[in-house]
Amino acid sequence: MFSPLIKELIESLRCLPGVGPKSAQKMALYLLEREHQGADRLASALRNALDKVGRCSSCRTLTEESECSICRDEERDATRLCIVETPADVIAIESAGTFDGRYFVLLGHLSPIDGIGPEELGLEHLEKMVEYNQVEEAIIATNSTVEGEATCHYIAEKLKSKNINVSRIAHGVPMGGELEYVDGNTLALALEGRKKL
Amino acid sequence: MFSPLIKELIESLRCLPGVGPKSAQKMALYLLEREHQGADRLASALRNALDKVGRCSSCRTLTEESECSICRDEERDATRLCIVETPADVIAIESAGTFDGRYFVLLGHLSPIDGIGPEELGLEHLEKMVEYNQVEEAIIATNSTVEGEATCHYIAEKLKSKNINVSRIAHGVPMGGELEYVDGNTLALALEGRKKL
Structure with missing residues (x-):
């Protein structure tokens, strides 16, 4: 109608x-x-972003510049690398404000059913970057979903062969979380990852 | 970032x-x-709609044609006119499937604070249309909000002077509604508008 x-x-x-x-x-x-x-502004913004936004040549995040602002920042420690799934994850970790290394953005996770393999995630590029920047520590911060965990293990195996420290972000009870409302899987991980006081 | x-x-x-x-x-x-x-399609659709969509020369609904499909339909009864606030209201009434007259779309309601007066709602155009089409019945279906009611009364006064039947859609308990959960105002209207069986 x-x-x-x-x-x-x-x-x-x-x-x-x-x-x-x-x-x-x-x-x-x-x-x-x-x-x-607003609609006019949206149409232009959309067209502009589609035409110009590509990937950072270094960390593969979304940007219209050849290198993103984090990769260009000389003060950041290039020997520490945090590997995440999406640009939104970079923002989330940056907002925590405690990580001063660089990132590598997979833009996805391994998912053979959707045809997403190591190549689509740029893992070859990751290996080159690790060698080129003489990375000493890689922190894998993929999501704690089945696919995220699988991706994490695959990357960990690849990087371990290069003799660098590979770690995974901790899983456990979130700050302010009440035990009563935390699910069993998370509690199991929290117990397993307990720290000595 | x-x-x-x-x-x-x-x-x-x-x-x-x-x-x-x-x-x-x-x-x-x-x-x-x-x-x-999808983004590409959205950008184009937005640009096209912005450039071309205007108002129906007769009922003032949104369309890129000079007259909308309902106004062009010769089989519809031009002597019965339903006055609504938005194009979405037209779709809602059409989906009920029982009204075979034409519409007049105000695209808003009287709101002096926002500078929306009779002129912005095209009420002069409405009066001309009523005369031109020799409308016999006008059904006012503005929303049952304070502004919608005010707009209804204003239009009713204008049209009554032209010696046509002016009516308001009924308010009451919705079909399938349980009395227990219907608010007091609606119940008061439902009682007031009771029908003899």
Whole structure:
């Protein structure tokens, strides 16, 4: 019942994560009724980002520059490398504010069913980078999902052969978490990883 | 910590209704990491809709055509007019499938604080349309909010002077609704609008 262009806009808004038919309709009408300026800005930003954003030549995160701001920062310790799945994970670790090394962004995890193997994650590039920067410690911070753990083990095996320290971020009870509400798997890991006081 | 173009994309996604900083970041990274095709389609759809979608010359709904499909439909009864706030309301009433008249879309409601008066809602155009189409019945289906009610009363006064039947859609207990969970205002309206059996 909408005209073709409005229908097309509603359909194409559905590519956004978490947007179903009802929200897409609401968004489209909102933009056309009341947010022409914002919609215009969004269309340009989207087009610009699509045309120009690629990958950092060093850590493979998303950026339109040839090297991202973290890789360009001379003050950061290139001998310590944190390996994460996505650019959002970089932001999360940066916001903790305690890591001053560099990152390597896989942009995914091993998933043979989807055709994502070591090549797609740039693991060859990772090995070269480790050698080139004389990395001494690699901290693997992939998600603690089945795929994240598998990816972690694969990378750990590869890097261990290069005689560097490979570690995994700790899993356990989150700060402020009450034991009563923490799931069994997490508690098992928390017990296993206990520290002497 | 994101590069400028990615930051701009995240910022501009926030003009969408219901999208906060976290969802905007998630959407931007999702589009750039995994949905280049969808993002491309979205950018084009947005640009096309912005450039071409205007208002139906007759009912003032959003469309890129000079007259919308409902106004072009000769089989619909032009002497019955349903007045609604938004194009989404047209879709809602159409999906009920029992109204075969035409619509008039206000694209808003009277709101002096936001500078929305009778002119912005096209009420002069409405009066002309009523005369031109020799409308016999006008059904006002603005929302049952304070502003919607005020708009309804304003329009009703205007149209009554033209000697046509002006009615308001019924308010009451929704189908399948349990009395226990219906609010007091709705129940008061339901009692007031009781029908003889």
